[in-house]
Amino acid sequence: MEEVPKATLILLLSGVLTGVIFGFTLQHSRYCMNAAFRDVILIKDFTWFRAWLLALLVAIIGANLIEDLGILEDTLRRQAFAPVAAIIGGYLFGAGVVITGGCGSGILCRQGEGQFGAVVAILGFVAGIITTLHGLLNPALTFLRSFKVPIGDEYTPALWDLLGIEGMKWMVIGVVAAVIIPVVLKGKPFGKGSRKGWSWSLGGFLVGLIVVWAWWASNYWGGQPRGLSFIGPTSDLFMFILTGSSNAPFDPMFNIFGIGIATWSALYIVGVPIGSYLSAKGLKECKLTAPREPQELVRFFFGGLVMGIGGALAGG
Amino acid sequence: MGELSNMTPTDTLDVLGKVCPYPLVMTKKALEKLPSGAILKVLTDSPPSAEDSLPRLCEKLGYKFESLKNEEKGFWEIYIQKSLR
Numbered sequence: 001m002e003e004v005p006k007a008t009l010i011l012l013l014s015g016v017l018t019g020v021i022f023g024f025t026l027q028h029s030r031y032c033m034n035a036a037f038r039d040v041i042l043i044k045d046f047t048w049f050r051a052w053l054l055a056l057l058v059a060i061i062g063a064n065l066i067e068d069l070g071i072l073e074d075t076l077r078r079q080a081f082a083p084v085a086a087i088i089g090g091y092l093f094g095a096g097v098v099i100t101g102g103c104g105s106g107i108l109c110r111q112g113e114g115q116f117g118a119v120v121a122i123l124g125f126v127a128g129i130i131t132t133l134h135g136l137l138n139p140a141l142t143f144l145r146s147f148k149v150p151i152g153d154e155y156t157p158a159l160w161d162l163l164g165i166e167g168m169k170w171m172v173i174g175v176v177a178a179v180i181i182p183v184v185l186k187g188k189p190f191g192k193g194s195r196k197g198w199s200w201s202l203g204g205f206l207v208g209l210i211v212v213w214a215w216w217a218s219n220y221w222g223g224q225p226r227g228l229s230f231i232g233p234t235s236d237l238f239m240f241i242l243t244g245s246s247n248a249p250f251d252p253m254f255n256i257f258g259i260g261i262a263t264w265s266a267l268y269i270v271g272v273p274i275g276s277y278l279s280a281k282g283l284k285e286c287k288l289t290a291p292r293e294p295q296e297l298v299r300f301f302f303g304g305l306v307m308g309i310g311g312a313l314a315g316g
Numbered sequence: 317m318g319e320l321s322n323m324t325p326t327d328t329l330d331v332l333g334k335v336c337p338y339p340l341v342m343t344k345k346a347l348e349k350l351p352s353g354a355i356l357k358v359l360t361d362s363p364p365s366a367e368d369s370l371p372r373l374c375e376k377l378g379y380k381f382e383s384l385k386n387e388e389k390g391f392w393e394i395y396i397q398k399s400l401r
Contacts, residue, residue: 030363030364030368032336032364034337035336035337035364035369038337039369039372042337042340042341042344043340043344043369043372043373043376043377044376045372045373045376047372098337101335101336101337101338102335102336110335113363115335117335118335195367195368196367283363284387285363287361287390289333289361289390290333291333291334292332292333293333296333296334
């Protein structure tokens with residue numbers, strides 16, 4: 001551990017607080033990406049879809065702005081385009097989300113609300129991720145991610161690389177914004193919701209801002225722009241807890257008070273349930289609950305497992 | 317007490333302990349099976365279902381919706397009347 005830099009108190013706090021703020025925002029607004037797609041199909045309601053679009057727009061503009069302004073030491077760490085892994089992993093992840101009833105950040109958040117089923121789901125989720133990133137399923141990951149498709153000569157392409165013309169980035173972002181803004185405005189984003197907590201639009205806007213913040217903070221404190229991912233960082237946290245080292249292949253790690261070494265991103269995973277707990281307490285929605293039927297717990301574990309494997313295969 | 321909760325429900329759906337989205341999916345399915353004018357009573361302890369997805373489902377379908385929260389026990393009794401067509 002000699003060559004690993006020591007984590008400062010401010011580094012630890014910045015990581016945990018990022019998670020606390022994110023968890024608080026998710027719980028207080030009930031922002032849910034699962035609901036964004038589910039409600040469109042199930043009840044033909046676009047409220048959460050609009051919130052997701054708003055978060056996406058704020059994140060795209062903000063992240064690319066801080067990249068172009070040279071605020072980051074590096075470019076945004078874009079992933080290679082590995083369509084086979086993305087499709088298979090994405091499908092498994094989506095199936096796992098439906099079985100469990102929430103995604104990675106969703107089940108972390110539900111722990112804070114006191115749902116014991118979410119704790120079981122996290123166990124499955126962690127098992128799925130670590131098996132895929134570090135264990136028995138790692139050969140499947142390596143195989144599926146070996147089918148990389150470059151666009152031009154760019155192996156980590158962005159949407160604008162499809163056009164094959166330099167300098168089109170902000171033009172493409174402008175077009176995306178022009179499509180998204182009218183859809184968001186149609187949902188009356190400035191109206192007040194009927195229930196307590198924050199409106200969908202405030203939730204979506206803040207989620208987008210936190211994503212941008214995490215791009216900057218992961219670079220500033222974590223040593224590399226990694227953004228607000230959940231699969232890798234969940235692995236980092238639990239590998240740190242179980243083995244003493246996050247064992248992160250690409251990200252800088254820090255010595256945590258001589259106990260072990262972890263990435264900055266592992267810290268916000270700790271913060272999400274804390275933030276959600278604080279929010280749920282405030283809204284009087286925190287209550288220890290558990291499913292009545294044992295098969296529900298099996299479902300949660302299995303859903304979490306499938307979601308973890310799928311998410312890890314897809315690349316986060 | 318409101319208008320719907322004073323009436324005898326046609327059917328009761330107990331989804332206590334089930335988390336979002338199951339209360340929504342099961343309520344939607346239960347409503348599909350009921351005749352027009354019937355009242356469905358739903359018991360749920362999932363806040364996003366009780367306060368977010370179920371009211372929006374009823375709003376979309378144009379069904380009457382009434383919600384009574386049992387603050388002490390932390391669950392909701394929800395009454396939905398399938399509109400007459």
